[in-house]
Amino acid sequence: MSLTSRRALMLAPLGLAVAGGAGFYGMLRGMGTGSYDPRGVPSVLIGRAPPDFTLPPLAGSGKPAFAAAELRDLPSPVLVNYWASWCVPCIIEHPQLMRLSREGVPVWGINYKDKPQDAGAFLTRHGDPFARLAADESGRVAIDWGVYGVPETYFIDRQGIIRWRWAGPVTPEVLDGDIRPLLRRYA
Amino acid sequence: MIAELGHFALALALALALAQTVVPLWGAARHDARLMAAAGPLAFGHLLACAAGFAALLVAFAVNDTSVVNVVQNSHSAKPMLYKLAGAWGNHEGSMVLWVLILALCGGAVAGFGRDLPTTLKARVLGVLGLVAVGFMAFILATSNPFGRVWPPAPDGQGLNPVLQDPGLAFHPPLLYLGYVGFAVTFAFAVAALLEGRVDAAWGRWVRPWALAAWSFLTLGIALGSWWAYYELGWGGYWFWDPVENASLLPWLAGTALLHSAVVVEKREALKVWTVLLALLAFGFSLLGTFLVRSGVLNSVHAFANDPERGVFILALLLFYIGGAFALFAWRGPAMAPTGMFAPLSREGGLVLNNLLLCSAAAVVLAGTLWPMFADLLFGQKISVGPPFFNTAILPLTVPLVLAMAAGPLLPWKRAKLWPVLQRLWWAALGAAAALLLCLAFAGWRVGPALGFGAALWLILGAAADIADRIALFRHPRFLHLGAAWSRAKGLPRAAWGAAMAHAGLGVTLLGVAGMGLATDNLSALRPGQSVTLGGYEWRLDKVEDAIGPNWSARRATVTVSRNGATVTVLHPERRFFPVGRTTTTEAAIETGLSGDLYAVMGEEQDGATVLRLHHNLLAPWIWLGAVLMALGGAISLTDRRIRVAAPATKRATAMAAKA
């Protein structure tokens, strides 16, 4: 083994350290810009139709429920929002859902593991943005969708394909940065 | 006022660290003895300033000074004093102060105990330690000031996570940092050796005690953390392969390899370049852990509240120290020619195998820890790497490691034959095989635990065989020569005792791990008076009542455990509610015995019944007992006469030779 190859071997730790450092720097930068999120988990449903399901309406809401069949051939894109009255971040996102609803964007709600009277009280207090409202009391349909916490919001285009999923509250930044461009793109 | 004094002390410590870097390194480069002699006093000054800063932080927590942001965020007047003080290092800022304090302690120790080190080497080591301190002091002052004020003062603190209010956890970080930061000393020795351009037997001898000390503390720190998780998290698990646990395992693996390869440098002047690299790696892994825990790139239970800005700072430090040291290594390393020759089958060869396996294990742990992050960054794929992966990937490396571990110490240096070694180990092999078969016979076809018992016996008996061989206990075929053996035992170097004890310690840990593989548990809802049987014991729920603590209220169950009608123990598992922070914790009740733990956790109460999860954790305490033995083995090696005496003797001999 020649001295040069020995030299090359001894450069290896430096090379690995620099490569690792560059990677870590990429992660930290990505965390700043939002392109790298160590906690975010992608949905397996992106680019696919929602799983097959039928749910009853939320008792007392007077709104129609919906099933997988109704999420096909839509006149306009639909937002499907999983929420619950016991969920604190749902209060944070509620004004944004109200705004979308006022602007005519159909927001369909799925009430997750909740009591109908609690859910009703929540909507009376904070307003009701939902065009349709189904109840998933056992949380089983949510698991079929791959929901891992409420709130979660899905964007479904007119062909009934899920294009986007947001886990966590829809903040004004998410509304302007993600949902509005999606609405324009799939209008 | 105290807070400002503390802040000032930290700033002073930074200035002194800067001086501790520049003066001795400059002096060593210029061969100026006066400048080099300043290293010691500067290190002591830096230590004093750090201690003052840390003391100020302790005072702020002790008096619950709510004008200090850090106290407000992490403490509360209702907390017991121990946890008020522990709160000082239970958060990011305070733990960094502890970190630099321990680094300063290491510097002080080198300055104090290293009187016999050659002047230039000592100056360079202290200079490098100073350089490490500069970076981290600057980090504290720039991004993580623990003494920030808030005006007006808050009425009271916001409390500390109740799960963290625990004696085990209070002492976990200091021990762990003594280990992590202790490797800064071996790092400094390695960098100093690269600067000097030479590594020899004496260097190996100087480095080894520091590696031993750091390794022993790290062993204890990891064990304490594991023990804490075992009794506090209430699941009965003791190792979760969590990224933060892995971050502490990495320097431990590299440090273990370092300990062994330093022996080869000391005895045979071989593996020199490799040992230097390991010394750099051990501290590099420590710094990597610091980065992972504090930057927020990691998804872990233990991670501190994170902040990318801090992350960039630590990353810069990491790249500066480790990248710089590796660059120095690439530059100076090739010039260090290997000298000591040895046959593949020899003590050296055994230690090379040890290093190969330990480093491969480290590579696997490193990959498992970092790959999810890099897979996300490079391929946009979110994956999880959990216990099933680590257990599968580490096992193939552990088996040969354990097999070689018992044989290694029996191999002679330079050249060995396998057969005589195996002859001396036959009864260890017999014991291991017996344990394996007995386990298979009596515990059902459970391969994992059976292998564990076999490995444990192999290591413990192997260590005994090693000692027996050294004191020639069985050398006379007819009778045991106890008197002669005893005098030989007394004359045996402490390092040999230490090594045997550490090896047996791992065996003891494996005994516990294997036992836990046979642990049983039971989940049931009981009404007072009802009982269940588990692990040959009868567990009866007597009553459930309210209890009050200093800053919590609780529901407490009384569970009487009996065997054949005789009461063995009474357990009191609790569910505690902490009004500050509004959290509920479960306090497991554990009765520890040599044969295992009786472990009870209380769940919810419904319709007059109480849910109890009961565990019979066979041999569980041996896991941590083994770790204590390992650390003790390290400590015994540390007291070896040769480590303390030989260094100056060598130096004198060198000086005489130089004069001649």
Place this chain on the structure above:
Amino acid sequence: MKKLILALLLLAGPAFAVGLPSDMLPDPAQEQRARSIGRELRCMVCQNESIEESQASLARDLRLIVRERVAAGDSDQAVIRYIHDRYGDFVLLRPPFNLATLALWGMPVLALGAGLMGILLLRRRAATAEPAPLSPEEQARLAALEKDPTA
């Protein structure tokens, strides 16, 4: 803001601290199987906990689903596939073997192989290289070392 949201998310949802006996399968062998399957599946809302260890309500739902599938006679792989279909690779604590995890799964072999190759290369070089003669200083040190009893 992000931190606050996270804190709120953690607060949300009822927690089942210890689990409920009624959730377990009556057949101990099936329960044992369900447990070992559960240990392969990550609790999505937790950090590095399997659904068997987690106290989150979603983890309990998944525990129940695993037990339902086991009781219905599904194989271990089928149960894991059922969860994997819904939650993706992230839910698997044993990452799938594919191009992106090649380096991960190959690491034991890679590390051992690289180490062995390094050792062989260095030995071959050391065997051919002429050992440098000892300097007087080194000889003195050697003498001092040899006087010392070594283990």
